[in-house]
Amino acid sequence: MRAPEELHLVDWAELGHAFGSATEVPDWVRALYGGDAAAADRAVDGLFGRALHQGTASSAGVAAVPYLAHAAVHGAHHRDRALEFIAGTGGTEEHYWYEEEDRPGEELAGRARASAELPFLLPLLGDADAEVRRQVVRVARWAAGESLPLAVAALADCLQEDPSPAVRAEALEVLSRLNGEQAGTLRAALADGAPAVRATAALGLLEAAEPPYCERLLDVLLADGGDPAFRMARDEWFPGVGSTESRVQRLLDADPDATRAAAAAWTAAGDHHARGTRRALRLAARWPGREAEALDLMAAALPHQPDRYWRQNLLWGLAEGAVRHPDPGRLAGAALPYAADPDHRIAEPAQLVLGRTGDARLLGAVPDPAPAALDALAARTDDPALRRRALAPYRSPYDGAVRGAADELLDVLTPADTAALLPELVRLLRAAPSRKLLHLLGGSGRADRQLVDAVGELAANDGHDLQAAAAVAAVRLGADPGPALRLLAERLDQGWGALTEAALLGPVGAPLLPLVERHLTASAPQGRVDAAEALWRITGDARRSVPVLLEVFRPTWPGLRALTVLRLIGRPLPAEHLALLDSWLSPGHLGPSEEEVFWHDRLGNRLRAQARLLRAQQP
Numbered sequence: 001m002r003a004p005e006e007l008h009l010v011d012w013a014e015l016g017h018a019f020g021s022a023t024e025v026p027d028w029v030r031a032l033y034g035g036d037a038a039a040a041d042r043a044v045d046g047l048f049g050r051a052l053h054q055g056t057a058s059s060a061g062v063a064a065v066p067y068l069a070h071a072a073v074h075g076a077h078h079r080d081r082a083l084e085f086i087a088g089t090g091g092t093e094e095h096y097w098y099e100e101e102d103r104p105g106e107e108l109a110g111r112a113r114a115s116a117e118l119p120f121l122l123p124l125l126g127d128a129d130a131e132v133r134r135q136v137v138r139v140a141r142w143a144a145g146e147s148l149p150l151a152v153a154a155l156a157d158c159l160q161e162d163p164s165p166a167v168r169a170e171a172l173e174v175l176s177r178l179n180g181e182q183a184g185t186l187r188a189a190l191a192d193g194a195p196a197v198r199a200t201a202a203l204g205l206l207e208a209a210e211p212p213y214c215e216r217l218l219d220v221l222l223a224d225g226g227d228p229a230f231r232m233a234r235d236e237w238f239p240g241v242g243s244t245e246s247r248v249q250r251l252l253d254a255d256p257d258a259t260r261a262a263a264a265a266w267t268a269a270g271d272h273h274a275r276g277t278r279r280a281l282r283l284a285a286r287w288p289g290r291e292a293e294a295l296d297l298m299a300a301a302l303p304h305q306p307d308r309y310w311r312q313n314l315l316w317g318l319a320e321g322a323v324r325h326p327d328p329g330r331l332a333g334a335a336l337p338y339a340a341d342p343d344h345r346i347a348e349p350a351q352l353v354l355g356r357t358g359d360a361r362l363l364g365a366v367p368d369p370a371p372a373a374l375d376a377l378a379a380r381t382d383d384p385a386l387r388r389r390a391l392a393p394y395r396s397p398y399d400g401a402v403r404g405a406a407d408e409l410l411d412v413l414t415p416a417d418t419a420a421l422l423p424e425l426v427r428l429l430r431a432a433p434s435r436k437l438l439h440l441l442g443g444s445g446r447a448d449r450q451l452v453d454a455v456g457e458l459a460a461n462d463g464h465d466l467q468a469a470a471a472v473a474a475v476r477l478g479a480d481p482g483p484a485l486r487l488l489a490e491r492l493d494q495g496w497g498a499l500t501e502a503a504l505l506g507p508v509g510a511p512l513l514p515l516v517e518r519h520l521t522a523s524a525p526q527g528r529v530d531a532a533e534a535l536w537r538i539t540g541d542a543r544r545s546v547p548v549l550l551e552v553f554r555p556t557w558p559g560l561r562a563l564t565v566l567r568l569i570g571r572p573l574p575a576e577h578l579a580l581l582d583s584w585l586s587p588g589h590l591g592p593s594e595e596e597v598f599w600h601d602r603l604g605n606r607l608r609a610q611a612r613l614l615r616a617q618q619p
Contacts, residue, residue: 001073001117001120002066002067002069002070003067003070003074004026004033004067004071007026007029007030007067008026012025012026012060012063015059015060015063016059016060017051017053017060018049018050018051018053018054018056018058019050019053022051022058022059022060022063024050025047025051025060025063027043028046028047028051028064029043029064029067029068031043032044032068032071032078032079033071033074033075033076033077034077035076040076040078041078043078044077044078044081047061047064047068047081047085048081048085048088051064051085052085052088052089055088055091055237056104056106057088057091057104057106057107057109057110061089061110062089062106062109062110062113065085065086065110065113066116068086069082069120072086072121072124072132073120073121079129080129080131080132080134080135083121083124083136083138083139084135084138086113086114086139087114087135087138087141087142088237088239089106089109089111089114090107090110090111090114090141090142090239090240091107091110091111091240110142111142111144112142115142115144115145117139118139118143118147118150119146119147119150122136122150122151122154125137125158130163130166133164133167134164134166134167134170137155137158137167137171137174138170138174138238138239140154140178141174141177141178141238141239141241142240143178148178151174151178152175152178152179155171155174155175155178156175156179158171159171159175159197165194165196165197165227165229166229166230166231168192168194168196168197169194169196169200169229169230169231170200170238172189172192172197172200172201173200173204173238173241176204177240177241182204186200186201186204186205187205189201190205190220194227195223195224195227195229196224196227196229196230196231199220199221199224199225199230201220202218202220202221202224202225203221203225203247203248203251205217206218206251207247207251211254213251213254213255213258218258221248221251221262222258222261222265222266225262225265226265226266226268226269226270226272226275226276227269228270228272228273231244231273232245232248232272232273233245233273234274234278245278248275249278249282252279252282253282253286256283256286256290259279259282259286259287260279260283260290260293262276262279263280263283263297263301267297267301267304271301271304271305274307274310276297276301276304277298277305277310277313277314279297280298280301280314280317281298281313281317283297284298284321288585288604288605288608291321291324291325292324292325294317294321295317295318295321295325295331298314298317299314299318299330299331299334299335300334301314302315302334302338308345308346311346312345312346315335315346315349315350315353316349318335318349319349319352319353319356320605321605322353322356323356323357324605328356328357328359329357329359331353331357332353332357332359334353335349335350335351336350336354336361338350339351339354339365340366347366348370348373351365351366351369351370351372351373352370352373352376354373354377355372355373355374355375355376355380356376356377356408358377359377360377362374363377371390371394371403372407374386374389374405375390375405375406375407375408375409376408377390378390378391378409379409379411379412384420387409387417387421388421388424390405390406390409391421391427391428392424392428393428393431393432402431402432403432404428404437406428406437410437410440413440415444418441418444419444419446422446422448422451423450425437425440425441426441426448426450426451429441429455429458430454433458433470435466435469438455438458438466438469438470438472438473439473439504441455442455442472442473442474442475442476442477442504443476443504444477445477446477447477451477452474452477452478452479455470455473455474455477456474456479458470459471459474459479459483459484468484468491468498468501469501471483471484471488471501472484472488472501472504472505476504476505481505481508484505485505485508485509485511488505488509488512489511489512489515492512492516492518493515496519496522496524496526496527496530496531499516499519499527499530499531499533500530502534502538503530503533503534503537503538505538506537507539507540509534509537509538510538512534512538513535513538516531516535516538517535519531520544520548524558525554525556525558525559526557526561528548528551528552528558529548529549529552529558529561529562529565531548532544532545532562533545533549533561533565542569542571545565546569546571549562549565550562550566550573550574550577553580555603555604555607557603560610563607563610563611564610567610567613567617570617572619573614573618578615578618581611581615584611585608585612
């Protein structure tokens with residue numbers, strides 16, 4: 001332990017942190033003793049933002065450990081954060097992507113420094129500040145050599161005597177890893193009077209086992225894991241142990257029933273740190289067959305969730321799954337109280353739930369619903385007035401641009417609907433054109449003069465993002481194909497971005513075939529998929545397209561389009577692709593990277609929907 005008067009003994013200019021030289025470190029340390037609380041706040045930001053940037057130890061951070069140990073004992077500000085820093089210099093987790101022998105030297109040095117300071121820091125286990133005591137426990141994780149028996153004895157006393165269940169739970173975690181009697185220490189703690197201590201013991205014992213897990217231990221974790229003293233903040237790292245949230249997730253990922261039970265129990269216990277909410281979202285993400293249960297859990301969690309970030313996540317989850325829920329009215333009822341929330345990040349997904357469940361209460365809940373919600377409701381009603389309202393362009397409150405929200409409505413319009421709404425559709429095309437709208441109108445067969453003129457103007461607008469789509473729409477409405485073919489040839493010579501438009505030409509696009517075929521071997525999977533689709537639509541022959549589509553048969557956006565085109569082609573799938581298709585439709589068969597992709601940006605739900613349709617086609 002070194003006093004701030006000794007800071008000059010270190011050549012800080014020779015040391016470094018994440019952003020260069022460490023000459024600021026002495027001032028940061030001194031600020032922890034001064035009377036300026038704001039300066040101390042800035043000092044802590046500097047220490048964690050630079051000397052321990054994103055949890056990565058630096059030479060300057062390691063050199064600061066003895067001085068921060070002194071500040072933890074004698075300083076005026078942020079004594080707990082000084083201890084947190086010391087613990088963090090040994091590494092944020094026990095297991096990194098690298099092997100233990102490859103661990104960076106700064107972390108090994110940080111562990112040694114932390115261990116050396118423990119004889120001075122362990123007396124702080126009697127401090128009046130529970131957070132100071134908790135951080136001392138975390139520093140003790142790095143006890144080794146002469147400090148090890150001191151730490152074991154002090155942690156044993158802490159486990160028995162500390163008045164804070166959160167401190168006692170972490171003391172158990174560290175003690176069980178240091179005393180050489182992990183299993184026995186954890187088993188004995190199952191009888192402790194504090195739920196957080198029992199939950200910690202159950203988690204440690206379950207991690208050491210293999211599935212199927214002991215039901216008694218799972219029951220303890222589920223019953224006691226909702227206690228707020230069992231720390232499960234998503235962004236909190238326990239140096240040398242890992243994130244409790246991640247540890248629980250890895251454990252429960254093997255068991256959807258346990259995940260569902262944890263979501264229900266921990267939500268009912270107050271949903272502290274959104275632990276129940278996260279289990280419900282995880283159930284939906286990892287186990288698609290349990291989506292209805294997951295949505296019910298999300299709806300149940302809403303009233304318990306005070307954190308606006310997690311509340312909006314719950315509402316977006318409900319909005320995404322509402323169309324597949326057997327009782328959408330229940331979800332609409334859960335979302336309705338939030339539809340008029342003053343925070344648009346809450347109100348917009350809540351309104352979208354109402355729109356996607358076809359709940360007309362949306363129109364009474366707020367005078368001016370979010371455009372996406374209005375679009376969703378219009379897609380689920382035959383009310384012409386509502387559909388016209390949904391097709392009206394609007395000015396974005398964020399950037400002032402004129403936009404169109406029509407999306408889901410465009411997906412359901414029949415030719416008769418399109419004819420009835422043609423004036424509104426043309427008005428939207430002029431104000432806020434989109435590729436989807438051009439595709440719809442190009443295939444409408446309506447040779448209306450206003451429509452033809454609006455499409456023609458876009459097609460003649462050199463350099464416009466939608467020029468190619470407009471040129472193809474013009475051809476489909478009866479225009480001379482020559483200009484569109486020349487434009488597409490130019491675009492396809494430069495890249496594969498116009499292949500979707502070429503496909504819409506059908507046989508008229510035959511002059512483009514040499515360029516289309518060139519992209520069958522494009523480096524980008526999406527380019528290969530689009531080329532395969534264009535080749536099939538232009539020639540009517542799928543023999544060369546199918547192998548390309550099968551090669552991109554993956555849970556990705558290009559893979560989603562490949563599935564869709566394969567379904568439209570209608571050929572039987574090879575056995576290995578059938579097996580892959582079945583795995584996507586079966587819960588629990590997704591690897592971590594695939595699972596991520598299955599939950600984000602609605603890809604997973606769209607892919608599963610296409611997979612079900614494709615599977616139903618197979619003999």
